[in-house]
Amino acid sequence: MSRLKYGWWLPLLAAFVVFPLVEKNPTYTTIGVFTLIFMGCAASWNMFSGYSGYINLGAAVFYGTGAYTMTLLSNHLHVPGSGDQFWLVPVGGLVAMIVALPFGLIALRVRRHTFVVITIAIFFVFQLSAINFSFTGGTSGLSLPLIPWLVTNFNTPFYYIALGIVIFATLLSFAVRRSRFGLQLLAIRDDEDRASGLGVKVFAVKLTGFVLSAFAIGMCGALYAVFEGQIYPQFVFDPLFDISIALMAIFGGLGTLVGPLLGALVLESMQQYLTLQFSNSSLYLVLFGALFLFIVLFMPQGVVVYVRDLWTRHSLASDDDSTSMDPALSGSTLS
Amino acid sequence: MTTLLKVQGVCKAFGGLQALSSCSLNVEKGTIAGLIGPNGSGKTTLFNVITGYVKPDGGSVTLADQDITGAPSNKVFALGIGRTFQITRIFARLSVLENMLVATQRDESWLRGLTRSKSSKSEVAAAMEWLDFVGIARLAALSAGSLSFGQRKLLELAYILVADPDVILLDEPAGGVNLTLLNGIAEKIRALNKSGKTFLIVEHNMEFVMNLCDNVTVMHQGADLVTGTPAEVRSNPLVLDAYLGGSEVDEAEEAS
Numbered sequence: 001m002s003r004l005k006y007g008w009w010l011p012l013l014a015a016f017v018v019f020p021l022v023e024k025n026p027t028y029t030t031i032g033v034f035t036l037i038f039m040g041c042a043a044s045w046n047m048f049s050g051y052s053g054y055i056n057l058g059a060a061v062f063y064g065t066g067a068y069t070m071t072l073l074s075n076h077l078h079v080p081g082s083g084d085q086f087w088l089v090p091v092g093g094l095v096a097m098i099v100a101l102p103f104g105l106i107a108l109r110v111r112r113h114t115f116v117v118i119t120i121a122i123f124f125v126f127q128l129s130a131i132n133f134s135f136t137g138g139t140s141g142l143s144l145p146l147i148p149w150l151v152t153n154f155n156t157p158f159y160y161i162a163l164g165i166v167i168f169a170t171l172l173s174f175a176v177r178r179s180r181f182g183l184q185l186l187a188i189r190d191d192e193d194r195a196s197g198l199g200v201k202v203f204a205v206k207l208t209g210f211v212l213s214a215f216a217i218g219m220c221g222a223l224y225a226v227f228e229g230q231i232y233p234q235f236v237f238d239p240l241f242d243i244s245i246a247l248m249a250i251f252g253g254l255g256t257l258v259g260p261l262l263g264a265l266v267l268e269s270m271q272q273y274l275t276l277q278f279s280n281s282s283l284y285l286v287l288f289g290a291l292f293l294f295i296v297l298f299m300p301q302g303v304v305v306y307v308r309d310l311w312t313r314h315s316l317a318s319d320d321d322s323t324s325m326d327p328a329l330s331g332s333t334l335s
Numbered sequence: 336m337t338t339l340l341k342v343q344g345v346c347k348a349f350g351g352l353q354a355l356s357s358c359s360l361n362v363e364k365g366t367i368a369g370l371i372g373p374n375g376s377g378k379t380t381l382f383n384v385i386t387g388y389v390k391p392d393g394g395s396v397t398l399a400d401q402d403i404t405g406a407p408s409n410k411v412f413a414l415g416i417g418r419t420f421q422i423t424r425i426f427a428r429l430s431v432l433e434n435m436l437v438a439t440q441r442d443e444s445w446l447r448g449l450t451r452s453k454s455s456k457s458e459v460a461a462a463m464e465w466l467d468f469v470g471i472a473r474l475a476a477l478s479a480g481s482l483s484f485g486q487r488k489l490l491e492l493a494y495i496l497v498a499d500p501d502v503i504l505l506d507e508p509a510g511g512v513n514l515t516l517l518n519g520i521a522e523k524i525r526a527l528n529k530s531g532k533t534f535l536i537v538e539h540n541m542e543f544v545m546n547l548c549d550n551v552t553v554m555h556q557g558a559d560l561v562t563g564t565p566a567e568v569r570s571n572p573l574v575l576d577a578y579l580g581g582s583e584v585d586e587a588e589e590a591s
Contacts, residue, residue, distance in 0.1 A: 057487060180440075180448040183429075187437045190426035195409040197418060198438040199498065204445040 006094070013167075020159045029155035031272040033227060036162035037220045038268040041241075042248040042260035043169040044216035047176055048209040049246070050255035053116070053189035054112070055091070057242045058119030061126045062214040065099045066092035068130065069144045081145035084162060087116035089222045089314040096218020097211050104210035108203065112190070123242060141232035144225060158227050165223065169216040173257055176212075184207050190193055228306025244268075247288065249296055253302025262304060267291075337399075339364040339533050340416070346465030347377075347557075349376060350494050354380040356557040357394065362502065364537040367534040369565075372554030373578055378537045379421060381554070382504055386418045387411040393517065398502070413442035416589055418504035421445035421537075423487040429482030431471065432480050435462035438494040465493045469523060486514045492523070503532045509540040521547055544567065553577060 016036075020029050021155040041063065049056045069092040074085045107118040130136045147154070176182040184205045196202045225231050243259075248267050253259025271284040299306035340362040347355040355377045362368045370378050383389035385396050387408035395404045398414055406414075426434050439458040440448075454462075466472040470488040474482065482490060488508065495503055508524075509517050519538075524534060524547060538544045545565040546550060552562040555577040561568055568574055 003359070008396050012388075090561070173481050180436075180443075180451055181445070183433060183437060183453045184445075185449060187426050190428050191424050193388065194424040194426070197388070197412055197436060199412045199441050199496065200437065201445045203411050208449060213533075244418065274506070288361055319415055 016315075018165055020156050023255060024152065025197065026151055026155055027109060029164075030277075031157045031158060031269055032161055033155055035265060035268045036274050037165050037224055038245065038248065039164040039261050039264040040162060040169045040220045041217045041253075042264040043166065043173055044220075045211050045245045046249045046255065046260040047169070047173040048185075048213035050260065051182060051189060052206060052209055053175070053205065053255075054108070054210075055246060056117050056119050056210070057116055057246060058107070058123035058126075059213075059217055060237050060239065060241040061123055062096040062105060062217035063102060063221035064126060064130060064233070065096045065214075066218030066223075067183070067225040067231050067236040068136060068142075069218070069223035070093040070225040071144050072135070074144055075142065079145060081131045081147040083147065083157060085144070086157070086223075089161065089219050089226075090167075092222025092225075093215040093217075093219035096214040096221070097177040100211045100214035101207075104207045108206050108210060120242075121238065122240075123239065127233060127237035127239075129307045130137065130237050130320075136233060137235065139178055143230045146229060158223065161223055162220070165216055167218050170257065170261065171189070172212070172216070174207075175329065177257060181205060186255075198273075216294055244271075247292060248320065250290070250302060256304045259302050259304040263302075281323035337361070337364050339399055339501070339537065340385070341395075341397045342385065342425055343395050343397075345381065345396065346392045347380055347384060347389060348392055353557055355391070355394075358554065358558050359394075360552055360559055360562075362533060362535050364533055365528070365531060367528050367536065367547055368551040369548035369551040370537045370554060371539070371541070371544055371568075372549060372560075376577075377557040378554055378556040379506060380557075382418060382537065386416060386504065387528065397538055398532070400484075401456060410496070412500070415441070415501035416504060417500035419488070419491045419495060419506055419508065420509065420510060421506040422492050422510055423484070424481070425476070425479045425487050430473040430475070431466065431477055431479050431482070432459070432462055433493050434490060435466060435469045435497050441498045441500070457482065460496055466490075467496045469493045469551070470498070475497070485512050488512060488516075489521070496527070500532075502535065503527070505534065505536045505538075507538055509538055509543045517543065537542070541582070 019032055019202070023029060023032070025235065041059065045056065048054065051152060070085065070088050074092065079085050079088065086335050103122055107115055107122060110118055113325055118133065131139055136142065165246070176185070184200045187198075187200060188202055190207060221236060222234070242268050243266070244267070248263035249260040250263070252263030253260065270287070274284045274287065338361045342358065342360040344357045344359055346353075346357055358377065358381055360370070360381070370381070372378055374544050380389060384391045387406050387410065388402075391406045393403060397403065398416060403411055403414060426437065429437070436454045436458060439454070439462060463472055463475065466475055470485055470491055471493070473487050473502065474486065479487070479490060492508070507522050514518065521543060528534060535547065536544065548565060550562060551565050551568045552573050553560045553568060560577055561571050561573055563571070
């Protein structure tokens with residue numbers, strides 16, 4: 001069973017590694033980079049919000065912080081546009097974590113729905129600050145040192161770094177899922193007061209998860225800044241970013257390992273493709289709306305959970321006549 | 336006999352409602368103490384105060400001479416008081432075994448939890464042992480949400496026990512449970528008591544309380560009314576009065 005469970009990761013990973021070697025058209029590799037950036041964000045976001053049930057609609061704060069950290073540092077440290085900026089990507093993640101600490105200390109004082117509202121409020125505080133402070137360049141944004149690479153190969157390093165972040169975020173989610181800390185997050189999702197009554201230090205656990213999830217999102221923001229070469233507050237602190245990654249995770253399956261990755265893969269590549277094809281940057285919102293109506297109505301737990309349930313039912317049905325199968329023990333082997 | 340859990344003059348008001356007014360209670364080590372009283376007399380609120388879910392306005396709670404008044408619920412659990420809820424509260428989307436594993440460590444630092452795996456072999460073994468004790472070991476892999484009401488009660492009891500608390504607070508263990516299971520639960524409580532566990536039980540089923548408990552405290556309007564052996568309590572006229580309601584004259588006097 002476990003070979004069946006993990007065996008398909010490897011060919012999938014191989015496909016991602018090979019993609020830029022096969023596909024040389026920069027239009028499509030650009031879509032690849034954006035898709036991977038969102039996969040990293042969605043996976044990392046899910047590690048806190050999916051596991052704990054605390055839907056964070058202020059994750060763009062981490063993303064924007066990463067982007068501004070990258071931009072300000074590479075400008076002030078005079079990092080040449082030669083790819084040396086990539087060393088600052090983890091710094092973007094770390095600064096995002098530092099910002100996440102007071103953010104979490106405030107927002108996590110309240111529960112559930114109120115938490116969602118507070119995260120949105122804090123998000124706007126950051127967006128407005130970025131627009132109004134002078135060191136952020138205001139609405140005209142900031143530009144980074146130009147990278148003088150050829151168009152044909154420009155995307156490749158970004159692609160592989162983004163892939164690295166996705167792998168990191170996925171492995172971290174996996175490790176958290178298997179750790180005691182992850183179990184405590186899941187217990188908080190199901191019944192926070194009960195968890196506290198069983199010895200779980202709920203506030204510390206929530207705050208740790210929140211801060212931890214900021215790292216990969218901050219790195220993605222930092223990478224995005226280098227990739228674009230120019231950042232604007234309304235694009236790095238973008239409310240649509242918050243909603244998008246939440247929807248990606250919900251689409252694939254909130255709290256599952258694969259769900260957010262699948263959600264980001266499908267939705268982000270679709271969005272990029274539609275934007276390119278019809279040169280209309282908000283057409284995707286219409287499609288997203290319809291898609292989510294469908295998901296919420298027919299697969300409320302997300303695609304991954306839906307397919308898994310189908311599979312479990314199928315394998316239970318085919319094993320029906322073999323008496324050795326104890327349904328009591330087979331229930332959660334696929335989860 | 337030493338007093339393990341001591342509640343002294345605890346008060347708690349919710350807005351204009353005085354849920355607890357100077358309520359005192361002693362639970363001796365190694366006994367099964369019962370807590371009865373009419374609906375709304377403050378039994379569950381007292382439980383919430385003891386276990387850190389509600390901060391009292393006044394009074395004190397001590398466990399083995401350690402002041403735990405107003406301590407957060409995870410701290411109270413760490414010090415050795417486990418409780419169940421009137422309406423069972425389990426982690427519905429975790430498996431039965433995972434439910435047990437949440438509770439295996441009474442006082443582990445969150446940092447340690449961050450760096451170690453979900454469970455050790457000995458923790459799983461202990462969890463399975465207690466599941467077996469309450470009789471639901473065969474359901475270990477099922478999601479807890481699929482358990483029946485009675486099974487949830489058993490699971491709640493089991494995951495309190497796995498952390499090995501000194502005092503166990505049960506809020507209506509007999510509520511909504513069929514007779515066979517009820518006898519089973521009483522038996523388990525007796526067996527655990529023999530092995531040294533102290534119990535404080537809120538219950539409406541009088542037969543259950545009177546048969547099981549060494550001492551019974553009757554609560555009325557947020558205060559302790561009478562404490563004594565089941566026989567003493569049963570024959571006390573004050574208790575009857577509390578349950579059947581005082582005469583109308585009394586109530587009119589109180590109101591004025």
